[in-house]
Amino acid sequence: MSQIVAIDQGTTSTRAIRFDRSGEPLAIEAREFAQAYPRPGWVEHDPEEIWRDTLAVVKAVLTPEVAGIGITNQRETILLWERTTGRPLHDAIVWQDRRTADRCDALRRDGIEPMIQARTGLLLDPYFSASKLQWLLDNVAGARAAAARGELAAGTIDSFLLWRLTGGRVHATDVTNAGRTMLYDIVKGAWDDDLLRLFDIPAGLLPEVRENAELFGETDPALFGRAIPIAGMAGDQQAALIGQACFTPGMVKSTYGTGCFILMHTGDAPVLSQNRLLATPAYTIAGERAFALEGSSFVAGAAIKWLRDRLGLITAADETAAVAGGVPDDHGVWLVPAFVGLGAPHWRPEARGTILGLTLDSSAAHLVRATLESIAFQTSDLTAAMRADGAIRPAALRIDGGMAANDWFAQFLADVLDVAVERPACRETTALGAARLAGLTLGLWPDLATVAQGWRADARFEPRMTAARRDGLLAGWRDALRRALA
Numbered sequence: 001m002s003q004i005v006a007i008d009q010g011t012t013s014t015r016a017i018r019f020d021r022s023g024e025p026l027a028i029e030a031r032e033f034a035q036a037y038p039r040p041g042w043v044e045h046d047p048e049e050i051w052r053d054t055l056a057v058v059k060a061v062l063t064p065e066v067a068g069i070g071i072t073n074q075r076e077t078i079l080l081w082e083r084t085t086g087r088p089l090h091d092a093i094v095w096q097d098r099r100t101a102d103r104c105d106a107l108r109r110d111g112i113e114p115m116i117q118a119r120t121g122l123l124l125d126p127y128f129s130a131s132k133l134q135w136l137l138d139n140v141a142g143a144r145a146a147a148a149r150g151e152l153a154a155g156t157i158d159s160f161l162l163w164r165l166t167g168g169r170v171h172a173t174d175v176t177n178a179g180r181t182m183l184y185d186i187v188k189g190a191w192d193d194d195l196l197r198l199f200d201i202p203a204g205l206l207p208e209v210r211e212n213a214e215l216f217g218e219t220d221p222a223l224f225g226r227a228i229p230i231a232g233m234a235g236d237q238q239a240a241l242i243g244q245a246c247f248t249p250g251m252v253k254s255t256y257g258t259g260c261f262i263l264m265h266t267g268d269a270p271v272l273s274q275n276r277l278l279a280t281p282a283y284t285i286a287g288e289r290a291f292a293l294e295g296s297s298f299v300a301g302a303a304i305k306w307l308r309d310r311l312g313l314i315t316a317a318d319e320t321a322a323v324a325g326g327v328p329d330d331h332g333v334w335l336v337p338a339f340v341g342l343g344a345p346h347w348r349p350e351a352r353g354t355i356l357g358l359t360l361d362s363s364a365a366h367l368v369r370a371t372l373e374s375i376a377f378q379t380s381d382l383t384a385a386m387r388a389d390g391a392i393r394p395a396a397l398r399i400d401g402g403m404a405a406n407d408w409f410a411q412f413l414a415d416v417l418d419v420a421v422e423r424p425a426c427r428e429t430t431a432l433g434a435a436r437l438a439g440l441t442l443g444l445w446p447d448l449a450t451v452a453q454g455w456r457a458d459a460r461f462e463p464r465m466t467a468a469r470r471d472g473l474l475a476g477w478r479d480a481l482r483r484a485l486a
Contacts, residue, residue: 121279232437243429295382
């Protein structure tokens, strides 16, 4: 048995991908699921729908050759469930959700943020899980009393899936997901008692925290006809870092999925940002810890989905390259995609999307190009913040996610960043990272050096824009940002 199935549970879809020993995807099954918006700024997912989809996609790709399962997941999304039945008490509150912005603002005014950053590497924002979990305990009828009696479990999506897959035998998470809750001390490697008290969260709710490549448990034989080892787990952005083989300090990857997430490997100690980026665990394997500096933009592919599903300006995402290429460089239209607030380095949850520069000559094509450009400009803001924190300019930026397939976007990104952009031969890097972790545990690959040797580039985009043009575009973007935030 020399194959691995990776469960890739994302923000808009649940997928299973079966990989062979060389890291090539052999079979893919995917299901999109519903997004719920109960109020403006609120985003929820049905955990039961996610569970049904997970079972379905795994069964669709599973074969007797599969040695184990790896899990990767949307981070920060949190839920509560009953320990006896596994029944969720409420829909999962998604990472994009802003309902706890006032709570975070109040704590910031109380001067709590420096302590939180020093211990967790994170900033006070409703993006992270802690305030969401507090909201669930305070607003779901009977939840706090049941938690006090030890009847409930809490966790991010990885932990919930692990619980269900093992028939309720294992309540655990990994260091990368724990590190995004705003409850975990990333230096000490433990849940932080002071933060648990601050958010009024009982420690008994939380899962055990483990390394990324280890045997988490086995699936209930009733699910797939046999017990299958679950041997690796990581949050989606760290899984992508592993899938992109960024194992050396200074290497950088940027994922363009629902949002944009750029991670730079910073070595064996966290680097606390002075420019409102995040320090986060990259992975822990065989006792060796690695950390990353992360910048997160909440909207990337979600903006393309908005163009398609809400505005009807395109019928498929792959149309955008040709559409953007037909618009002149000096088109004058700017989009600030703050549909769910702005992430790093701005952290403005109250911000909303803004379109500037429209004239009677503006067309759907102008808005499509401005949308693609805005995602590159957000990446530029993140890389500028990394440089301000002392990071050196990388030799290349490795990109993945759905938008990485867009040649026009990849070239514009290289031009705006003035850095070569590399696209991997295997574009399923997030799932591949989860598969690599499981394979390391099960002996399919002996070490990270062997994994790195398996990485191959599909395309490399060299910057070709003049410095004057780049500076002009970035000045226009900064002006659009200023006006959007006014």
